[in-house]
Amino acid sequence: MSSRAWRRLTYGLPLAFFGLFFLYPLASIVERGLRGAGDSPLDVLSNPLTREVVWFTVWQAGASTLLTFVVAFPAAYVLGRYRFRGRELVSALTVVPFVLPTVVVALAFLALLPAGMERGWLPILVAHAFFNVAVVVRIVGTYWASLDRRMAEAAATLGASPLARFREVTLPLLAPALAAAAAIVFLFSFTSFGVVLILGGPRYATIEAEVYNQAVRLFDLRAAAVLSLVQLLCVLVVVWVTTRLEGRLVFLAPLRPEIDTLRRVRSTRDTLVVASGLGVLLVFLGVPLAVLVERSLVVGGGHGFDAYRQLGHGTSVLLTEPWHAIVNSLVYATASTAIAVVVGGLAAVSVAGGSGRTQVAETSARPLGTRLLDGLVLLPLGVSAVMLGLGFLIAFDTAPLDFRASPWIVPVAQSLVAIPFVVRIVAPTLRSVDPRQREAAALLGAPPGRVRREVDLPIVSRGLGVAAAFAFAISLGEFGATVFLARPDRPTLPVAIYRFLGRPGETNLAEAYALAVVLMVVTMLSVLLVERVRPNRAGWF
Amino acid sequence: MPVLAAAVVVVAAATAAGCGGGGKPGEVVLVTHDSFAISPAVKRAFEEETGLKLRILQAGDAGEVVTRALLTAGNPEGDVLFGVDNNLLARALSGDAFEPYESPELGAVDQALVLDEKHRVTPIDRGDVCLNVDKVWFSKHGLASPTSLDQLTLPAYRKLLVVENPATSTPGLAFMLATIATYGSGWKDYWSKLRANGVLIVDGWEDAYLNRFSGAAGSSGDRPIVVSYASSPPAEVLGRKPEPTEAPTGVVEESCFRQVEFAGVLRGAENPDGARKLVDFMLSRRFQEDIPLEMYVFPAREDAALPPAFERFAVVPDHPLELPPAEIDANRERWVDQWTDTVVR
Numbered sequence: 001m002s003s004r005a006w007r008r009l010t011y012g013l014p015l016a017f018f019g020l021f022f023l024y025p026l027a028s029i030v031e032r033g034l035r036g037a038g039d040s041p042l043d044v045l046s047n048p049l050t051r052e053v054v055w056f057t058v059w060q061a062g063a064s065t066l067l068t069f070v071v072a073f074p075a076a077y078v079l080g081r082y083r084f085r086g087r088e089l090v091s092a093l094t095v096v097p098f099v100l101p102t103v104v105v106a107l108a109f110l111a112l113l114p115a116g117m118e119r120g121w122l123p124i125l126v127a128h129a130f131f132n133v134a135v136v137v138r139i140v141g142t143y144w145a146s147l148d149r150r151m152a153e154a155a156a157t158l159g160a161s162p163l164a165r166f167r168e169v170t171l172p173l174l175a176p177a178l179a180a181a182a183a184i185v186f187l188f189s190f191t192s193f194g195v196v197l198i199l200g201g202p203r204y205a206t207i208e209a210e211v212y213n214q215a216v217r218l219f220d221l222r223a224a225a226v227l228s229l230v231q232l233l234c235v236l237v238v239v240w241v242t243t244r245l246e247g248r249l250v251f252l253a254p255l256r257p258e259i260d261t262l263r264r265v266r267s268t269r270d271t272l273v274v275a276s277g278l279g280v281l282l283v284f285l286g287v288p289l290a291v292l293v294e295r296s297l298v299v300g301g302g303h304g305f306d307a308y309r310q311l312g313h314g315t316s317v318l319l320t321e322p323w324h325a326i327v328n329s330l331v332y333a334t335a336s337t338a339i340a341v342v343v344g345g346l347a348a349v350s351v352a353g354g355s356g357r358t359q360v361a362e363t364s365a366r367p368l369g370t371r372l373l374d375g376l377v378l379l380p381l382g383v384s385a386v387m388l389g390l391g392f393l394i395a396f397d398t399a400p401l402d403f404r405a406s407p408w409i410v411p412v413a414q415s416l417v418a419i420p421f422v423v424r425i426v427a428p429t430l431r432s433v434d435p436r437q438r439e440a441a442a443l444l445g446a447p448p449g450r451v452r453r454e455v456d457l458p459i460v461s462r463g464l465g466v467a468a469a470f471a472f473a474i475s476l477g478e479f480g481a482t483v484f485l486a487r488p489d490r491p492t493l494p495v496a497i498y499r500f501l502g503r504p505g506e507t508n509l510a511e512a513y514a515l516a517v518v519l520m521v522v523t524m525l526s527v528l529l530v531e532r533v534r535p536n537r538a539g540w541f
Numbered sequence: 542m543p544v545l546a547a548a549v550v551v552v553a554a555a556t557a558a559g560c561g562g563g564g565k566p567g568e569v570v571l572v573t574h575d576s577f578a579i580s581p582a583v584k585r586a587f588e589e590e591t592g593l594k595l596r597i598l599q600a601g602d603a604g605e606v607v608t609r610a611l612l613t614a615g616n617p618e619g620d621v622l623f624g625v626d627n628n629l630l631a632r633a634l635s636g637d638a639f640e641p642y643e644s645p646e647l648g649a650v651d652q653a654l655v656l657d658e659k660h661r662v663t664p665i666d667r668g669d670v671c672l673n674v675d676k677v678w679f680s681k682h683g684l685a686s687p688t689s690l691d692q693l694t695l696p697a698y699r700k701l702l703v704v705e706n707p708a709t710s711t712p713g714l715a716f717m718l719a720t721i722a723t724y725g726s727g728w729k730d731y732w733s734k735l736r737a738n739g740v741l742i743v744d745g746w747e748d749a750y751l752n753r754f755s756g757a758a759g760s761s762g763d764r765p766i767v768v769s770y771a772s773s774p775p776a777e778v779l780g781r782k783p784e785p786t787e788a789p790t791g792v793v794e795e796s797c798f799r800q801v802e803f804a805g806v807l808r809g810a811e812n813p814d815g816a817r818k819l820v821d822f823m824l825s826r827r828f829q830e831d832i833p834l835e836m837y838v839f840p841a842r843e844d845a846a847l848p849p850a851f852e853r854f855a856v857v858p859d860h861p862l863e864l865p866p867a868e869i870d871a872n873r874e875r876w877v878d879q880w881t882d883t884v885v886r
Contacts, residue, residue: 032612103747110752111761197744202706202885213708216604218874219611219632298759299782393609397616404618405598501747502576503837506758506780509751 003448010350011370014419017343018376021412025391026383032394033225033387044226050210054230057190057206060121064128064189065182071129071284072136078277079137080144082270083262090278091141092527094134095469096520097285099477100292101494102194103501104516105130108288108295109199119201127195132185133285134473139184139425142466143177144170146429149261175245176428183242184424187235187381193480207231212386228384235382239375289520296513298506307514310507322515325496326522332482332492333475333526336411336418340471343415344422345464347377349456351423352430377423380416385480388416407490413481418471425470429463430456469530476523493519568594569815570619572610572807574603577623578835579828587822593815603629603711610807611636617807620816623823625662625803627863628714631870634661639805642817646824650841654801656866662803665823668838669861670715670800672702672793673773675756675765687766689795690723693735700739703753703764708877710745716768717880718869719798722862732883742884756790771797772837775854779834788854799861802838 034041044050072094079091097105109127147170155165171178191208205213207227215224265274297303311322350370380388392413396403403409433456441451479494491499493515500512569591571577577599587595596619600606603624610622614636625633633639639661647655647663654664674686687693693702705713721728741764743749750757754767758781774788804823806816822828829840833851840847847855 107748107752110748197709198748202708202742202744202881216601216608217708218877219608220874295759390608390612393618394612397613499575501751503578507782508780509759 006448006452007350010346011373014343014347014350014373014377018373022376022380022383022388022416025395026388027391028395029221029387029391030225030229033221033228036221041222041226044223045230050227050230053205053207053210054234056204057208057231058234060124060128060196060204060206061186061190061192064125064132064192065185067125068129068132068136068185069182071281072133073140074277075133075281076137076141076144078274079141080147081261081263082265082274084265084274088528088531089524090282091138092524092531094137094281094285095473095527096289096523097130098132098134099473099494099519099523100131100516101477101479101497102131103198104292104497104512105288106195106198108291111291111295112288119199121200121204123199124192124196124204127199128185128189128192130285130288131195132188133281134470135184135188136181137281138466138470139181140174140177142425142462143428144174145261146462147173147261176431179242179245180424180428183238183378184381184420186238187378190235190238191231191382191385193385207234208384208386211384215386215390224384224387228387231382231384232379235379236375238382239378243374243378292513292516292520296510296517298510298513307507307510310511311514311518320491322496322511325491325493325515326518328490329476329492329494329519329522330526332411332414333472335408336414336475337468337471337530339411339415340418340422340475341464341468344377344419344467344471345426347373347419348423348426348430351377352427378420381420389481410482411475414475414478415471417478417481418474421470421474422464422467425467426460426463429460433459465531469527472526472530473523476519476526493522566812567592568596569621569812569819570596570598571819572598572600572606572617572619572622574606574624575599575601576836580831580835583828583831586827587819590822591815591818593812593818595819607633610638614638615809617809620807620810620812621804621819622807623665623802623804625805626711627656627799627801627803627866628711628718628869628873630656630662630803630866633805635870638808640808640810640813640816642806642820644817644821644824646821646842649844650824651843654841656801657803662805663820663824664801664841665804666802666829666832666836666838666841668800668802668836669771669797669858670712670719670768671771671797671856671858672716673750673754673756673767673769673790674793675754675789676791677789678755678765686791687793689793690720690731693740693766694731694738696738698738698766700741701764702735702738702766703741703743703749703762704768705746705749706742706744707880710749712746712768712770714873714877715798715800716796717876718864719796719862721876722798722864729879729883732880736884740884766793770837771856771858772833772839772851774856775833775848775850776837778850778854784850792856792858794856794858797856797858797861799863801841 075090075094079087105127109123109130113123151173152165152169155169160168190206192206193208193212196204196206196209207230211224211227211231214220214227263270265271294303296307297305299306313321351374353370392409393404395401396409437455438451441455442448446454476492477494478492479498482492482495497512497515497519500508500515577597579597584595587593598619600609600618603626606622606624607629610617610633615638617638622639634657641660642663643660644663647660650664651667654667656662656664672687676686679686684697687698692698704716707714707717717728720731724731741753743753746769749767750769750773751760753762753764754760754769755762755765756767756777758777771792774790774792777790778784778788804820806813806820810816824842826842826845829842829845830847832838832840832845833848833855839851839855839857
């Protein structure tokens, strides 16, 4: 494929995908809402309640992002700097909270938090940090692990103190990853819905919760549309700021395979650093998870494995045996990861400026499609899932776009949430590829395709592995769109958990917790596995 | 590759892979809420009787299901909708989403449940929302279980009640309506007193019942009074191993608010014939007798036999509180706002 055709493909396909499966349904429902009856848009906007909701949404998202970084940063440092036994396991463990259904986590938190403290804004922030730790640990930790240490070493030789080295060398190099992680955590907290409803109590509502309330409880589609536009506007500002920041923060930092950069735990000091960095994280993540495991083992007055044995028996709650949910989850997740890696990977190439071009020329000369894509790709994280779901319903209801009941619409919807991760993880890595390497390869006679395959791909592969693992985890844990679209005789794990929770009685409750534990295990195993299948794991140059 | 070509490829691939929406011939699609359940044997019985395959599409809670049905009126996602309740009825009927159908089985149904005389929707079950009390807790603390709404404002019952937020929960909304049906214009004063007496508000039924209510199996909650269903006591018995001989929880009959669930044939259904057959089946004794153990509500049909646990432990209130659906629909938003102002702010 020629360079030109390749470049068009890198933004053409993702743009078409987002246009069809994101912009079109969203525009359909907003248009329907604004056209319909209901409060006038101005009334909604001038309502003091709206302002209150917007303000709460913004500050809790900012505070949640901060708290997430406080908890996750030490662990990101440890995983980005040290090699030790169980490193991959710890890294995979952080993803587990990320996939758990909010109801289950909220129930665990309610059981843990001391009386009087279990509702309000504080538990909301703690729960957001719990869910999002993985984003920071893995995006920042992975990027950190591939930073070339020689710059910091040079600074040390020149007499820079550890603090100065961190501030002047490491932090600027890490900046793109920090910005990417912060943007994602902020958007996730910004659109948080279940956590806010359950742990916040009736006083607190995010814009997303209010959109749901208006659309589904009060049937005021117009107010819902106006609110979702307000939300979209806020998100656009965030996206614009972070993409600008990220663009400015790129330094030419040659990335290295982590095998060269990680150091073994040798001294007592190293052991202390690793233990304290991970200890905080493991307690923070481990305790709520342990509560879930304990609850899955409750039988009558004592403990046992009854709930797990029940997983093989058919039940009317699911119309199938519960273990089928594991298979369904894995099938959907595989499909949606494939979509996310292809579409997101191409978009990342486009966003990063294409291959074979130098860093400086890139920013000014990027085609319009590429620039559009850069902002567009983050939007699914920040847009109202409720409205998008309703949009799918009315946008895809007539031939040739009659997809409502098609089974593949589930992985497509899931991949919309996964693609931003792929782009935001892969693009910074790609940007950091030294153009001189590509030029050298071209000079030695390698055609563009070969340059991409043999220069870019190996360097990106680590990021791509992490991104694919994220995509897989997102799809395993995705609930909102899946419960909307998946057929009831093919439930995924989160859907099955939710159905068991909705039925009264101790046995159903234990079954729900048992499935949550299964989801935890499946997530850890698949994350470990997905990261292993990335191409050319080590050893190049 | 130009953008347009890429789009065409995506759409073509999508169309080729998908089988399109709606039903296939020989299939009838039931759109319903997440709490719907049917035992596999009963589902099979319908399929064998009619030769139609029954596909079930669960689409969120009752509010979401109605929202979706109104959005897709005339070009529905399925053939029959089940799960509209009397609180949502006026709203659901406002959008011209249903095709009238009077089932021949309707004669066997408690006529008090037939709320739409045009038969656009047909009553299938009733599941009254009532205060539940933890009988064990009350006998342990030497306190009488409450029997009326008034008692809940007394100091003896301080900090004992947990209710769901009517803005986010269906039973929460029903309980608010119960207080409006009881106290008329004085309902807000009643809630001020409840607030002063330490009522706990939570978001949904799961949190209220499974976590906060002391009477639910495995719960560490400390509130012995909760808003739940008339059928929750038998569910407590059936959910425990070994089954207790007496229900550990009971119902405050005076607090019960009527909840009726309806099914209706969707206008524009691909298989209207099959849709009518499905409504008939849902009113048959076979399906009606399957309802209590699957959905923990009571059959609409008067001659349907109840399972033993329901016969022994369930309370079917004779005169539950009611409000006309049109009045509920006209005032729902205002009432919920007023409730929020009174109880939360």
